[in-house]
Amino acid sequence: MKNETYFVLMKTPLQVKVSVFIALIIAVSSLVPTFFFNSALNKNLDRELIARGETLGYSLSRAAVEGISTENLDLIRSAGFIVQAEGVELSQVFSTVWNAIDAYPFERLSEHPHPDALNHFKTSNAPFLIRTDKHYEFYNPVIYRPDNTSAELLFGYTRISLSSGNIRKAAGNVIAVNILISVLITIIAVFAVNYIINRFVLKPIVSLHNSMRKLKDGLPPDTLPVSPQGEIGELIEKFTEMSAAVRDKEEKLVASQQKLTSLFDRVGHAIFTTDNNCNIIRTNKRFEEMFGKYPANICDISSSGIEALNYVRQGSPGAIINKEEKVININGAELLIMISLYPEMEQTGSFSGFDGYIIDITEKKRLEEELLQSQKMEAIGTLAGGIAHDFNNMLQIILGYASFLKLNLSENDPMYPPIISIERSANRAADLTKQLLGFARGGKYIVSSVNLNEVVNTIIRIVSRTFDKAIEIKTDLWPGLRLIEADQSQLEQVLMNLCINARDAMPGGGVLKIDTFNFEGRPVHEAGPGKWSVVRITDTGAGIDRNIINRIFEPFFTTKETGKGTGIGLAMVYGVIKNHGGHITVESETGKGSVFTIYLPAAEKQKEAVTVESKSIDYGKGLILVVDDEEIVRDICRTILETTGYDVIEAPDGIAAVELYSQKKDSIVAVILDMVMPKMNGKETFLKLKEINPEVRVLLSSGFTIDETAREILGAGAGGFIQKPYNISKFSKALSELLARS
Amino acid sequence: MINVLASCFILLISLMCFSGADAEIITASGCSVSMSGYLTGFAREYEKRTGVRVLVRGSGSIAGMEDLKSRRVDFAASCRKKFPADPADIEFIQVAWDAMVFIVHTSNPLENISIDQAMDILSGRTTNWKQLNGKDLPVKIFASEPGQGLSGIEHNVKEMLFNGREAPRLRNKIPLASSGIVEQIIEKTPEGFAVSGFSSARYRSVKMLKLNNVRPSRDNISSNKYPFKRPLFLLVPIDPKPEVRKFVAFALSTDGQKLIGSLGAVSLMDEK
Known part of the structure; x- marks a missing residue:
């Protein structure tokens, strides 16, 4: 109750409080003297009444003596x-x-006297006064004294009753008039003082108060009235200055806040603030884009909880946490994020919540993985290429001598069948290394304009004959498909490998579909924009597990049973496509099938080209310089050349070759030049030879597939390129073509 | 010498007289009938004869008794006999006779009243004078009933009219302090009716009604023709002041009784 009164008092406006206070003071100062005056008046009237009553009582008692005595x-x-x-x-x-x-x-x-009077006169003859509310009663004895010396004789008593009401009424009238005057004075004084205080003190203060309240509410304060003189004027002046300063600061603060808020929302990372229970209090726009508006708790963005919070709970809450986490975004997709938590501490040292931000690193991680994969493939390619080079040199010897022996033996010779077996095995080995080189860098042999539709048709012809009939084969080939610059045989191998994989993925049958189409733009993230011919191989097979899909292009990675797959097929596919400047993507869903899409850059010149390969041996004549650092290769080369009608001189390195060529440049019709040699490599040697004779005819030979160096030499004027291992037919043809060119 | 001695004797006597007169004051109060009827005149004559100043005043028998009890007076007068409840140390000494009379205003046409009619009035049965062939005025009864015991009149009414029963309280009966006051009120009240004593009423300008056609007079009373005769007493303490004793003795003496008779009251000697 006391508190309620207090609050009511506190809520009362200042003007009312001051008015009431002033009214009270004036009323008190006016009424108190009135009260004392009235009190004194009452006493005087009382005294007067008593004096009058005593006089009357005495008079009656004296006057009654004779009447009583004579009855x-x-x-x-x-x-x-x-x-x-x-x-x-x-x-x-x-x-x-x-x-x-x-x-x-x-x-x-017959009205009886007051009992107190009876009692009084039992013991006394003194006059007696009784006061009641309405009357004053004066009792007197009727005394007779026969003479001065006689004793008093009591004859009786008198009673005079005076109404005190009249006096009180008179006093009441005076009091009423006094009070009325006091009230009037009070009212006039209250109004007058109120007006003065209101005009000169309260009004400025109330205006000041209203302005302060507006300032507090963030509204522009009123224009304050012209300041009166004195303290209040000074106060208003100071307030006006202060409010201007506050407004100025507030505007700057608001601008700063808006800038910060704008920045907060424009930041590309999700930002949030939580309370000490990790309940989200505030987020920026990016956060809402990622996780929707206001998940209740930061843990709600992950089905398995935020691991970083465990660090906070277990460790020091003051530490800043950076952690990679998997979360689910608003679309239900899993994201890989980097979450950073900055614990906020109160002044008391207690933990009040987190500020934090989330960076979506899903794409970055994917690119990193792709880069890693790409680097790995490149390393493997380099390794495979190196092995294939040496392997081809060895096969070159085997195949060379095998073809030489076969040429010198009749088919009836008992040694002939073994030679055929050696040659066949060596050829198979060569195929294998060819595929390996296809995967490895720089493995294009023969580049020509190719129509992918024809490649597809060639493959379809093969697979439709050889595949199980349970596999339905469909094609959808775009008639206007752009030509590409490619090694057709390698592409055939690529498509064949993919079809075989598709078949193996559909042991119970299914649909194998190959379609082609043109595409413009960036087929994959790392590719540049351009025009592409696309071939897509779709199967309805088992699909590829998500966990291994990134590894399927690695050499020797296979899911097939031991002996059924070499693990080189898809690696070759990958290598060939990369060597052709193309891209391959794979989409797969377990149980539903896989889609391999190959993007190959469209050729700048769109013309038909047909490569025809002849199996016959071309014979010729003339002196041929064979330059190779490996003696055994030089030997087989000599054997083949001599078999096909040529004369041969040899050089073990570039320096010797240049020297020999300078001596016999007129008789030497062509140079067989190895690309990879110590001391002076193939390119340097070629350039020296070219210095000696700009028209020099050079057939480049390498265990590697054609690469940039080879291309450069070819561009500089070398006549041709032949990849090891080669047989007599291929070699003789390449040589005769070189010689025919000039 | 003889002259000188005579002068001294006279002076001494004078002094004695003066001082005696100065000291000899006796006071009395009580029965108004007695006071007005004989005692005031008797006392004045006694003072003349003896020089003893006797101050008497009427206040009613009861007041007289009370004054005496509290020794405010030296003796009292009463018109009733001694009751057992009265103090034993106060003697009632009859000194005269009186009779109870019915009085009305002089303008009242009524002259005679029967005992029954008087009873009707005092019992409240008659409340208007026209019931007694008078004017159409309500009867106002005034009675000496101070209320602190039975006054002399009250006692006489009770004994003589109501056979010892209390007279009823009536609305039209106004009690007053003493018969003296009653008589004076009747003097001024045309519709008034009261019972008082013959001795005092004869001095007032009131009409004393005949009772059963017998006029209340000294002769009729003393001859008992008029009923309701009653004694008048002087009350004295058993150890009175000598002056009182002398006063009473004088009242009872032949001279005294003659004096009472000469004052118009019925003395003891008048009884026949």
């Missing part, structure tokens, strides 16, 4: 008349035993 009612009555005056309500004359002898008014004759 003369007229005399007694005359005495009673003497004291009749205003305010005398009753006069009585009693006998000594208080029998009323006479009374005025007479009707009140």
Whole structure:
């Protein structure tokens, strides 16, 4: 109750409080003197009444003596008349035993005296006064003294009753007038003082107060009235200055806040603030884009919880946490994020919540993995290429001598079948290394304009004959497909490998579909924009597990049973496509099938080209310089050349070759030049030879597939390129073509 | 010498008289009938004869008794006999006779009243004078009933009219302090009716009604023709002041009784 009164008092406006206070002061200062005056007036009137009553009482008692003594009612009555005056309500004359002898008014004759008076006169003859609310009663003894020396004789008593009501009424009137005047003065004074205070003190203060309140609410404060003089004026002046300063700062603060908020929302990372229970309090726009508006708790963005929070719970809450996490975004997709948590501490040292941000690193991680994969493939390619080079050199010897022996033996010779077996095995080995080189860098042999539709048709012809009939084969080939610059045989091998994989993925049958189409743009993230011919091989097979899909292009990676797959097929596919400047993508879903899409850059010149390969041996004549650092290769080369009609001189390295060529440049018709040699490599050697004879005819030979160096030499004027291992037919043809060119 | 001695004697006597007169004051109060009827005149004559100043005043028998009890007076007068409850140390000494009379205003046409009619009025059965062939005025009864015991009149009414029963309280009966006051009120009240004593009423300008056609007079009372005769007493303490004793003795003396008779009251000697 006390508090309620207090609050009501506090809520009352200042103006009312001051008005009430002033009114109280004026009322008190006006009414208190009135009260004292009235009190004094009452006392005076009282005293006057008593004096009058005593006089009247005494008079009656004196006047009644004779009447009583003679029992003369007229005399007694005359005495009673003497004291009749205003305010005398009753006069009585009693006998000594208080029998009323006479009374005025007479009707009140039998009215008994007050018991206190009876008691008083039992022991005293002194006058006696009794005060009641309405009356003052004056009792007097009627005393007769026959002479001065005689004892007093008691004849009876008198009673005079005066109404105090009249006096009180008179006093009441005076009081009422006094109070009325006081109230009037109070009201006038209150209004006057109120007006003065209101005009000169309160109004400025209330204006000041309203302005302060507006300032507090962020509204522009009122224009304050012209300042009065004195302290209030100074106060208003200072307030005006202060409010201007505050507004200025507030505007700057708001601008700064808006800038920060804008920045907060424009940041590309999700930002959030939590309370100490990790309940989200605030987020930026990016956060809403990623996780929707206001997940209740930061843990809600992950089905398995935020691991970083465990670090906070287990370790020091003051530490800053950076952690990679898997979360689910608003679309239900799994994202890989980097979450950073900055614990906020209160001044008391208690933990109040987190500020944090989330960076979506899903794409970055994917690119990193792709880069890693790409680097790995490149390393493997380099390795495979190196092996294939040496392997081809070895096969070159085997195949060379095998073809040489076969040429010198009749088919009836008992040695002939073994030679055929050696040659066949060596050829198979060569195929294998060819595929390996296809995967490895720089493995294009023969580049020509190729129509992918024809490649597809060639493959379809093969697979439709050889594949199980349970596999339905469909094609959808785009008639206007762009030509590409490619090694057709390698592409055939690529498509064949993919079809075989598709078949193996559909042991119970299914649909194998190959379609082609043109594409413009960037087929994959790392590719540049361009025009592409696309071939897509789709199967409805088992699909590829997500966990291994990134490894399927690695050499020797296979899911097939031991002996059924070499693990080189898809690696070759990958290598060939990369060597052709193309891209391959794979999409697969376990149980539903796989889609391999190959993008090959469209050729700048769109023309038909047909490569025809002849199996016959071309014979010729003339001196051929064979340059190779490996003696055994030089030997087989000599054997083949001599078999096909040529004369041969040899050089073990570039320096010797240049020297020999300079000596016999006129007789040497062509140079067989190995690309990879110590001391002076194939390119340097070629350039020296070219210095000696700009028209020099050079057939480049390498265990590697054609690469940039080879291309450069070819561009500089070398006549041709032949990849090891080669047989007599291929070699003789390449040589005769070189010689025919000039 | 003789002259000188005579002068001294006279002076001494004078002094004695003066001082005696100065000291000899006796006071009395009580029965108004007695006071007005004989005692005031008797006392004045006694003072003349003896020089003893006797101050008497009427206040009613009861007041007189009370004054005496509290020794405010030296003796009292009463018109009733001694009751057992009265103090034993106060003697009631009859000194005269009186009779109870019915009085009305002089303008009242009524002259005679029967005992029954008087009883009707005092019992409240008659409340208007026209019931007694008078004016159409309500009867107002005034009675000496101070209320602190039976006054002399009250006692006489009770004994003589109501056979010892209390007279009923009536609305039209106004009690007053003493018979003296009653008589004076009747003087001024045309519709008034009261019972008082013959001795005092004869001095007032009131009409004393005949009772059963017998006029209340000294002769009729003393001859018992008029009923309701009653004694008048002086009350004295058993150890009175000598002056009182002398006063009473004088009242009872032949001279005294003659004096009472000469004052118009019925003395003891008048009884026939």
